[in-house]
Amino acid sequence: MSELNLILLGPPGSGKGTQGERLQDDFRLPYYATGDILRAAVRDGTELGETAKEFMDRGDLVPDEVIIGVIGERVEAPDAADGFILDGFPRTVGQAEALGAEMDELGRGVTAVVLFDVDDDEVVRRLGGRRTCVKNGHIFHVEFDPPKHEGVCDICGSRLIVRDDDKPDVIRNRLDQYHEKTKPLVSYYSDQGLLKRVDGKLEPEEVGNRIRALLATLKMEEEL
Ligand code: AP5
Secondary structure, three states, X not given: OOOEEEEEEOOOOOOHHHHHHHHHHHHOOOXXXXXXXXXXXXXXXXHHHHHHHHHHHHXXXXXXXXXXXXXXXXXXXXXXXXXXXXXXXXXXXXXXXXXXXXXXXXXXXXXXXXXXXXXXXXXXXXXXXXXXXXXXXXXXXOOOEOOOOOOEOOOXXXXXXXXXXXXXXXXXXXXXXXXXXXXXXXXXXXXXXXXXXXXXXXXXXXXXXHHHHHHHHHHHHHHO
16 A cells, blocks of 8 residues: 555544554554554643643533644644554544545545444443553453553563543543534545444454455555
């Protein structure tokens, strides 16, 4: 494929970050997860972090004008010239329109939008058991993907924590925000012929295999 500009779309806890880590290894493309970028900004006490924190703590989306510039800069950077993987952006129609306008300006386009289909009950189960590495954001689950040593990241040895926004009332609000503001992107990208659905309830390994298979099909179609 000439370039791979991929968007991972889905409700909180649907497995975007889990698959994003794997795809990044497979394709050697820059991976931009807006949640990780914002959490790092909060940790570092930057102006972006200070603005974002109150929204994130409540489970609300940060305003479009705050996040659009953050991703815009990265998409235009030289290391994203062969493509990129976006996780958690766009999350509103306004963000999708801004990304589309920027891609047009650069003479590029979105290759595909992978939608992780997972219902709300499964989201609550997953986020309740998620453990995240404090340093690099590596993801585990106490039941579905437990670390070898409790509380310690298998990959970098950092401490594993429960994210502040993985508390039950915040999870509920994040789901409400998803249904109200992000779900309209399903028809937005479907109308553009870019949406590819994946059953996010399958085992992580199988979800990864299906994404790789659909990307291989896209590559074959491009070569025809
Ligand atoms: P963000 O960090 O992006 O949160 P999210 O979209 O709610 O996504 P999550 O990270 O919670 O879930 P995920 O889909 O990555 O699932 P994961 O792989 O971890 O955003 C946080 C906040 O930042 C937002 O609330 C907002 O305030 C702000 N923000 C970010 N982007 C923004 C934007 N564009 N605009 C405005 N505001 C923005 O998996 C979850 C768990 O399930 C893990 O424990 C994992 O081990 C397990 N698991 C994964 N796959 C499977 C499977 N197939 N089977 C069983 N278990 C699985």
